[in-house]
Amino acid sequence: MLFKMMLRNALRHKLRTILTILGIAIAVGAFGLLRTVITSWYAAVEAAAVDRLITRQAVSFIFPLPYAYRDQILKVPGVEKVGYFNWFQGVYKDKSEFFPRMACDPETIFDVYPEFLVTPEEKAAFQKERNACVVGADIAKKHNLKIGDVMSIEGDIYPGRWEFVIRAIYQPKTPAIDATQMFFHWTYLDERMKQDMPGREGNVGWYAVKIKDPSESAAVSEAIDAIFKNSNAETKTETERAFNQGFIGAYGAIINGINIMAFMIIGIILLVLANTMIMSARERNREYAVMKTLGFTGKHIFGVVTGESIIIGILGGIAGYAVTLFFVGAFSVAVPKNFFPVFILADITVIQEFSFAVIVGILAGIIPVVQAIKTDIVDGLRYVG
Amino acid sequence: MVPIKYIAGGFKRRALTTFITIAGIALVVFVYTAVLMMSYGVEKTLASGGSERNAVIARKSSQGEISSILDGETINVIMTLPQIAKGADGKPLASAEPVVVINLDRVGGGISNITVRGVEPTAITLRPNIRITEGRMFNTGSREVIVGTSVTERFIGARMGDKIKFANDYWTIVGIMDAKGSAFESEVWGDARQLQAAFNRGNSASTMNVRMADGVTIEEFKQAFENDKRLSQFEPKTEVKFYKEQSEALATFIVVLGTAITIIFSFGAVIGAIITMYTAVANRITEIGTLRALGFRRRSVLGSFLLETIFISLSGGVIGVIIASFLQFFKISTMNFNSFSELAFSFSLSPGIIINALIFSTIMGLIGGFFPSIRAARLKIVDALRNA
Numbered sequence: 001m002l003f004k005m006m007l008r009n010a011l012r013h014k015l016r017t018i019l020t021i022l023g024i025a026i027a028v029g030a031f032g033l034l035r036t037v038i039t040s041w042y043a044a045v046e047a048a049a050v051d052r053l054i055t056r057q058a059v060s061f062i063f064p065l066p067y068a069y070r071d072q073i074l075k076v077p078g079v080e081k082v083g084y085f086n087w088f089q090g091v092y093k094d095k096s097e098f099f100p101r102m103a104c105d106p107e108t109i110f111d112v113y114p115e116f117l118v119t120p121e122e123k124a125a126f127q128k129e130r131n132a133c134v135v136g137a138d139i140a141k142k143h144n145l146k147i148g149d150v151m152s153i154e155g156d157i158y159p160g161r162w163e164f165v166i167r168a169i170y171q172p173k174t175p176a177i178d179a180t181q182m183f184f185h186w187t188y189l190d191e192r193m194k195q196d197m198p199g200r201e202g203n204v205g206w207y208a209v210k211i212k213d214p215s216e217s218a219a220v221s222e223a224i225d226a227i228f229k230n231s232n233a234e235t236k237t238e239t240e241r242a243f244n245q246g247f248i249g250a251y252g253a254i255i256n257g258i259n260i261m262a263f264m265i266i267g268i269i270l271l272v273l274a275n276t277m278i279m280s281a282r283e284r285n286r287e288y289a290v291m292k293t294l295g296f297t298g299k300h301i302f303g304v305v306t307g308e309s310i311i312i313g314i315l316g317g318i319a320g321y322a323v324t325l326f327f328v329g330a331f332s333v334a335v336p337k338n339f340f341p342v343f344i345l346a347d348i349t350v351i352q353e354f355s356f357a358v359i360v361g362i363l364a365g366i367i368p369v370v371q372a373i374k375t376d377i378v379d380g381l382r383y384v385g
Numbered sequence: 386m387v388p389i390k391y392i393a394g395g396f397k398r399r400a401l402t403t404f405i406t407i408a409g410i411a412l413v414v415f416v417y418t419a420v421l422m423m424s425y426g427v428e429k430t431l432a433s434g435g436s437e438r439n440a441v442i443a444r445k446s447s448q449g450e451i452s453s454i455l456d457g458e459t460i461n462v463i464m465t466l467p468q469i470a471k472g473a474d475g476k477p478l479a480s481a482e483p484v485v486v487i488n489l490d491r492v493g494g495g496i497s498n499i500t501v502r503g504v505e506p507t508a509i510t511l512r513p514n515i516r517i518t519e520g521r522m523f524n525t526g527s528r529e530v531i532v533g534t535s536v537t538e539r540f541i542g543a544r545m546g547d548k549i550k551f552a553n554d555y556w557t558i559v560g561i562m563d564a565k566g567s568a569f570e571s572e573v574w575g576d577a578r579q580l581q582a583a584f585n586r587g588n589s590a591s592t593m594n595v596r597m598a599d600g601v602t603i604e605e606f607k608q609a610f611e612n613d614k615r616l617s618q619f620e621p622k623t624e625v626k627f628y629k630e631q632s633e634a635l636a637t638f639i640v641v642l643g644t645a646i647t648i649i650f651s652f653g654a655v656i657g658a659i660i661t662m663y664t665a666v667a668n669r670i671t672e673i674g675t676l677r678a679l680g681f682r683r684r685s686v687l688g689s690f691l692l693e694t695i696f697i698s699l700s701g702g703v704i705g706v707i708i709a710s711f712l713q714f715f716k717i718s719t720m721n722f723n724s725f726s727e728l729a730f731s732f733s734l735s736p737g738i739i740i741n742a743l744i745f746s747t748i749m750g751l752i753g754g755f756f757p758s759i760r761a762a763r764l765k766i767v768d769a770l771r772n773a
Contacts, residue, residue: 003514016660023656030649037642049692057550060488060498062451062725063584156447159454197456199587232553238632249495250720250727252638257423261646266654275402275657278662331645360640367401 002300006307014274021316023272024360025240027265028320028353029354033327034262038255041248043342046222047176050134050214052112055207055224056243058234062087064203065233067190072227073207080212083112086186086205090153099139102205103152103186106132117175120148132189133164136179151182155162157264158189158194178341179377208239245298266356269316273364277309281368288372289381296375305372306365311360317354324353374382386648400627403697406661410701410746411708413647413654415544418709418742420643423717423733424636428731431488431721434567435624439511440606442593442621447721449631450484450500450591457588457617462615465596466604468636478596483577486726487551490538497718498726500572501551503580503590520545520560525576528583528621531560534571535729539718549573553727568628571718571729572635578656594624619734634722641710652748654701662694666761673761674769683762690758691751702743709742710734 010017055073057063064086066289073082086103106127110116118126120136125147126132135145145151151164164184172179187203211220221356228235238246248255281288288301324345332343442463447453455463460481463469465691469477483503488496506525509515523529536543556575564570579589597606603623610616622630666673671677673686721728 004747019656019660023660026652026656027500027650033649034646040512058488060486062486066660089448089452091448095446096605150523154446155442157444157454159444199585211658234553246496250497252495253717253719258642264412264416265650265653268412268650268657271412272407272653272657272660275405275409275660278402278405279660316526327649333646366612 002303003307006311009284009304009308009312011167013280016279017312019314020273022274024269024316024357025315025319025323027269027272028317028357029323030319031262031265031269031356032324032345032349032353033331034258035352036324036328036331036343036345037340038258038262039346039349040340040343041251041255041338042379043176044244045241045248046177047174047178047342049115049238050217050239051211051240053209053211053217053221053224053237053242054240055235055237056205058140058236061206063233064205065235067202067204069207069228069233069235069385073209076227077217078211078213078218078223079209080208080295081108081111082184083108083208083210084204085183086189086203087152087206088155088184088189089157092151092153093143097143097276097345099136100181102181102183104183105188106183106185107331108241109134112208115177116170117173118168118170126168129165129167130185131161131164132167133169133181133182133184134168137168137169137171138179139182140166144248145169157194159328160192162343172260175344176342180341180380183233208240210276218269226253259350266360269356270360270364272307272317272365273313273360276312277305277364278371280308281305281372285372285375285379286381288375289377289379292377293381301372302369305369309365309368310358313357313364314354316345320353320357321350324350348373386629386666390580402661402664404696405652406657406706407701409654409657410698410749411704412648412664413749414702414705414742415709416650417643417647417745418706418734418738419712419732420647421738421741422712424639424643425735425738426730426733427553427636427639427721427728428629428632430566430728431568431628433565434514434569435511435626437552437623437625438597439624440595440597440603441624441627442595442619443591443608443627445620447543449725450482451486451514451723451725453591454480455590455593459643460588460590460593461616462613463593463619466606468598468601470598472510476507477506480508480511480585480595481577481590481593482508483581483584483589484591485580485584485638486725486759487549487573487709489543489549492539492541494725497540499540500724500726501530501580502572502574503577504574505577507761508574508594511596512564512569514565515569516565517560517564518563520558523559523574523576526579527576528554528556528579529559530556530573531562531576532558532573534561535570535716536573537561538723539727539729552580554583561760566731568631568721568724569727571727595621604743607687615702622687622748624680630719631723635654635719639686639707651745655749655753658694658698658750661697662690662754662757663760664692665678665693666757669761670764673764675767677764678770686764687758687762688763691754694750694754694758695747698753701750702746705746707744 004027057065060290067319073079084105088101088103110123126134145166147166153162154163191199210216217239224237225235337380443453462686464477464479469479472478486498487501489499491497523531532543545558549560555640566729610619610621713734714727718727718729
């Protein structure tokens with residue numbers, strides 16, 4: 001009986017209720033979008049493998065390490081495979097087409113990064129050819145690239161014109177893996193440096209070290225750094241997760257800003273819903289007085305008012321989920337793929353959305369309920385809207 | 386016209402819901418203003434370091450100082466260009482600057498990237514904004530550095546007299562520089578030759594900063610580069626333009642994300658306004674009927690309701706802007722995509738932003754109040770009076 005009343009009440013002012021639900025839905029959708037931006041930002045941290053360490057120059061990431069370190073790292077107990085990479089960058093098509101382009105060791109890359117899936121034929125073809133490259137599926141799709149196509153890149157850090165032949169296209173193992181990268185043979189880069197810019201050859205950017213036992217990561221890291229202590233290029237080794245986290249940490253201010261906004265949105269939902277509830281409760285003062293006269297207690301009235309606002313909250317939450325799907329879809333189309341290689345709505349975000357919609361429903365009901373319960377029967381009956 | 390007193394009366398009767406609507410709009414305007422202030426802050430910080438008389442020379446394809454390389458030979462060719470102004474000593478006013486990035490520990494945890502710039506003695510003449518507020522300039526040929534005020538504040542071990550370790554050596558901080566809020570305050574400066582040696586850079590630099598001779602325009606200077614085959618890979622830009630471009634990616638990112646959020650937010654606020662105004666109309670149907678019966682015209686009723694929403698939304702807008710203006714006291718830092726290193730900047734308010742925010746809040750109110758007001762104006766006198 002009371003439930004029927006809540007439902008009836010919620011539907012009494014159809015336009016207002018629909019507007020309220022819409023308002024909540026939009027706010028919930030915005031919250032979902034912002035949280036998705038943040039979880040996507042952290043996607044690289046989440047996707048990091050536990051059995052991978054990154055060894056880089058201690059001073060900072062931009063300084064190279066000698067190629068000769070490779071053999072020494074391989075000898076460290078607990079190390080299984082050593083891959084190495086070099087940030088290449090350059091300009092493909094035009095400056096706004098940014099995606100990571102790196103030199104790598106073609107022999108080890110797919111062992112150290114098993115989440116990049118290629119067929120054995122593609123792998124062999126990539127490894128065989130000196131100027132071969134492998135691109136991620138997303139990049140291949142975006143630029144309509146096929147195996148055998150030539151990618152020409154204007155170098156910046158490594159000046160000159162560079163041409164690579166696509167011999168493999170890797171698929172991400174899960175949707176959370178970045179499929180927007182491009183890799184080519186490190187030796188190709190090194191040979192050209194020897195020729196064009198002597199003094200810059202024999203360097204790699206960083207080592208990606210696959211270890212046998214993830215629980216030994218701290219010990220292995222220390223062992224690697226100890227070898228190169230007091231050398232010309234000291235190293236800093238950490239888990240891939242910590243390494244990626246370090247990158248994201250630099251954007252802390254922006255992430256905090258987005259987070260604060262996400263929670264301010266909850267405030268907006270609260271205001272919209274509270275506004276509606278206060279209005280409808282005020283209109284119904286007379287009815288509540290009648291209910292009291294009939295013997296309903298404050299508890300019942302509390303139930304009716306908060307129940308109505310929770311129903312509206314839940315409906316808003318459901319509509320909000322649909323809006324979130326729309327926003328997230330639109331955002332991933334509108335924003336260049338390179339901003340967020342991975343952009344997926346996380347389950348936890350959806351759970352949060354619903355929880356907030358319900359909690360806000362309860363909170364928004366409180367002011368009118370207090371008003372309703374306080375109202376004297378006599379005053380209530382006398383009340384004119 | 387409907388008396389203002391009548392409109393004011395409406396506020397009093399529905400003080401709470403009106404207040405909630407104002408609060409909602411204030412919140413949206415606050416976010417909107419904060420976003421604009423942030424991107425303006427970034428732009429101001431990066432652009433204010435530049436002068437129109439100076440040019441920065443970088444490799445054409447490079448996206449920032451860090452990915453540009455000028456080899457020693459090229460630097461020597463540029464030094465001989467007649468378009469470059471000469472200093473009192475007769476030498477060209479030019480500074481070839483190797484730029485690298487190092488890691489430092491942040492106050493409050495975490496590490497971050499800091500730009501280290503090698504400069505020649507002319508650098509201070511080229512950038513009149515730089516002032517050493519504490520200590521002195523580093524000595525040429527020694528492992529000394531000066532650091533920007535933001536670096537001193539935000540990083541551990543970056544005060545006067547501290548030693549920073551990089552490239553297998555310790556570099557003593559002998560001075561603190563103030564750069565009038567520009568990006569140089571987030572940098573460490575040392576002797577170009579010392580840094581090139583320490584980082585095995587030979588005699589190559591990242592960019593070159595030069596003062597153009599009197600009467601030389603940037604176009605003429607650019608032409609000189611086009612005409613010389615040895616320089617065709619490089620391009621000079623005025624310092625102002627160069628630093629503005631450095632801020633573009635970050636500022637665009639903030640604006641795009643912020644605008645998307647604001648638009649979504651404003652829907653929420655508009656809906657809030659619609660609900661308030663519809664209810665305001667519904668509650669006053671009898672009053673509206675009476676007013677009409679007294680001879681007030683439809684457009685007066687429409688006007689009075691629109692005026693009411695404009696008042697509500699403008700109050701919200703003013704409150705939002707006032708709260709946002711306090712953000713000017715905060716300095717935040719984030720990674721700049723182009724320099725790959727940390728940039729400290731402040732939220733910055735301009736008259737343009739204030740006007741923007743107020744217009745934005747008014748538009749929100751007008752959208753929210755339009756249909757309810759139309760409804761009020763359209764009511765037939767008879768129906769409205771019967772409603773009682």
